[in-house]
Amino acid sequence: xxxxxxxxxxxxxxxxxxxxxxxxxxxxxxxxxxxxxxxxxxxxxxxxxxxxxxxxxxxxxxxxxxxxxxxxxxxxxxxxxxxxxxxxxxxxxxxx
Amino acid sequence: xxxxxxxxxxxxxxxxxxxxxxxxxxxxxxxxxxxxxxxxxxxxxxxxxxxxxxxxxxxxxxxxxxxxxxxxxxxxxxxxxxxxxxxxxxxxxxxxxxxxxxxxxxxxxxxxxxxxxxxxxxxxxxxxxxxxxxxxxxxxxxxxxxxxxxxxxxxxxxxxxxxxxxxxxxxxxxxxxxxxxxxxxxxxxxxxxxxxxxxxxxxxxxxxxxxxxxxxxxxxxxxxxxxxxxxxxxxxxxxxxxxxxxxxxxxxxxxxxxxxxxxxxxxxxxxxxxxxxxxxxxxxxxxxxxxxxxxxxxxxxxxxxxxxxxxxxxxxxxxxxxxxxxxxxxxxxxxxxxxxxxxxxxxxxxxxxxxxxxxxxxxxxxxxxxxxxxxxxxxxxxxxxxxxxxxxxxxx
Numbered sequence: 001x002x003x004x005x006x007x008x009x010x011x012x013x014x015x016x017x018x019x020x021x022x023x024x025x026x027x028x029x030x031x032x033x034x035x036x037x038x039x040x041x042x043x044x045x046x047x048x049x050x051x052x053x054x055x056x057x058x059x060x061x062x063x064x065x066x067x068x069x070x071x072x073x074x075x076x077x078x079x080x081x082x083x084x085x086x087x088x089x090x091x092x093x094x095x096x
Numbered sequence: 097x098x099x100x101x102x103x104x105x106x107x108x109x110x111x112x113x114x115x116x117x118x119x120x121x122x123x124x125x126x127x128x129x130x131x132x133x134x135x136x137x138x139x140x141x142x143x144x145x146x147x148x149x150x151x152x153x154x155x156x157x158x159x160x161x162x163x164x165x166x167x168x169x170x171x172x173x174x175x176x177x178x179x180x181x182x183x184x185x186x187x188x189x190x191x192x193x194x195x196x197x198x199x200x201x202x203x204x205x206x207x208x209x210x211x212x213x214x215x216x217x218x219x220x221x222x223x224x225x226x227x228x229x230x231x232x233x234x235x236x237x238x239x240x241x242x243x244x245x246x247x248x249x250x251x252x253x254x255x256x257x258x259x260x261x262x263x264x265x266x267x268x269x270x271x272x273x274x275x276x277x278x279x280x281x282x283x284x285x286x287x288x289x290x291x292x293x294x295x296x297x298x299x300x301x302x303x304x305x306x307x308x309x310x311x312x313x314x315x316x317x318x319x320x321x322x323x324x325x326x327x328x329x330x331x332x333x334x335x336x337x338x339x340x341x342x343x344x345x346x347x348x349x350x351x352x353x354x355x356x357x358x359x360x361x362x363x364x365x366x367x368x369x370x371x372x373x374x375x376x377x378x379x380x381x382x383x384x385x386x387x388x389x390x391x392x393x394x395x396x397x398x399x400x401x402x403x404x405x406x407x408x409x410x411x412x413x414x415x416x417x418x419x420x421x422x423x424x425x426x427x428x429x430x431x432x433x434x435x436x437x438x439x440x441x442x443x444x445x446x447x448x449x450x451x452x453x454x455x456x457x458x459x460x461x462x463x464x465x466x467x468x469x470x471x472x473x474x475x476x477x478x479x480x481x482x483x484x485x486x487x488x489x490x491x492x
Contacts, residue, residue, distance in 0.1 A: 020458055029432045031473035034466060 001063045004056050007049040014050035018042060405448060412449050414442045419456045422488055425480035430463060430470070460484070 024030060024038035056065050059075035067076040083091045228245060354360060375381040385391035393400060416438040424434050437459065441452045463470065464485045470476040476484065
């Protein structure tokens with residue numbers, strides 16, 4: 001959980017610049033030399049954790065990396081537990 | 097207790113005569129008992145002497161009686177009786193009649209030894225003291241001497257001086273006076289000592305204070321430590337612990353600062369805890385969290401935190417090309433790229449205008465950095481390059 005927190009902090013600090021460099025890197029309109037330079041800069045200038053892809057939305061209760069319901073920020077197990085005890089608003093057992 | 101021993105003696109002697117040979121009762125025992133009784137008694141000497149004589153007489157008589165008994169063994173009964181009667185009468189005459197001897201018999205009774213001792217001692221020593229006092233007859237000092245002697249004797253024996261009331265009071269006051277005097281003497285002595293020390297210090301100071309340089313200072317420090325009279329508290333230089341270099345006191349919101357950051361923080365927190373009222377119930381807790389920003393405000397609004405954006409019109413978000421005009425070349429790959437950027441930003445609902453502007457202007461700075469590369473690749477011609485690199489005028 002702490003690692004994830006660090007990554008989020010890194011993203012907060014560097015992502016703005018990194019995405020601009022990325023935009024230059026991916027812009028086929030611009031000359032390829034410039035693209036290459038931009039690509040190189042993206043790799044060297046910024047830490048890898050500056051990418052938001054590396055951030056994981058963990059469960060708030062159990063810190064489970066997989067199976068999270070994003071709206072509630074909970075893992076499926078915790079989500080189901082709360083739903084069974086009627087703690088989640090407007091959540092109901094599906095029947096049709 | 098008065099005991100008539102004569103009668104007892106008589107009885108026993110009579111018994112002896114009758115029983116004599118048959119019982120085999122030894123006469124010496126009876127004699128012993130009689131003698132014991134006599135020893136304990138504090139009677140007259142005459143009586144004891146007479147008794148002893150009579151005892152010896154009885155002894156002899158008893159012996160003679162034994163002999164007689166043997167002789168009379170053959171005599172018939174009536175004759176014996178007569179003989180006995182005669183002897184009785186003779187004996188009665190010899191013994192003193194109605195002589196009572198007072199004897200002190202020591203019965204066992206609880207007696208206090210102290211009383212006995214005291215009684216004895218007082219009697220002996222006091223008598224002696226009195227005798228001594230009597231010797232000094234005719235002088236006025238007699239009574240005084242006697243009293244003194246008695247007092248001393250009593251002190252020695254009992255440990256309790258027999259004071260009169262006046263004497264007691266006088267003694268007490270005398271004690272008090274003595275104590276006061278002693279204290280005064282002590283004080284005087286101490287003062288004298290102090291005065292001496294002061295004189296010494298002054299002398300030393302005088303002597304060595306005249307020396308120049310460090311030595312004089314040294315002695316000043318040592319010798320001038322004690323100065324008679326006042327103590328001066330505020331004359332020395334302050335140490336400057338709690339004051340800044342500028343002379344202001346170092347103050348935190350709570351108080352003075354120590355040099356330890358963690359300590360200060362902990363102290364601040366502790367004070368805040370005292371002042372802050374902890375939430376009494378869940379509602380107050382939720383209020384606290386909402387104010388801190390931990391809890392969303394209900395009913396949920398997606399645009400919480402973006403209140404200023406309400407004032408900004410949609411045209412500023414969509415029409416971003418005015419931001420390109422001063423610097424961006426009108427044709428070429430750069431222009432193409434920047435227009436794409438603008439289109440992308442116009443479709444972005446989450447960024448503020450400021451953020452969009454910043455985004456665009458960042459590219460200007462980036463291209464000015466890479467202008468040489470752009471020239472080489474012919475993405476930008478010279479005029480455009482100049483236009484790009486030209487610094488923007490600050491619009492207000």
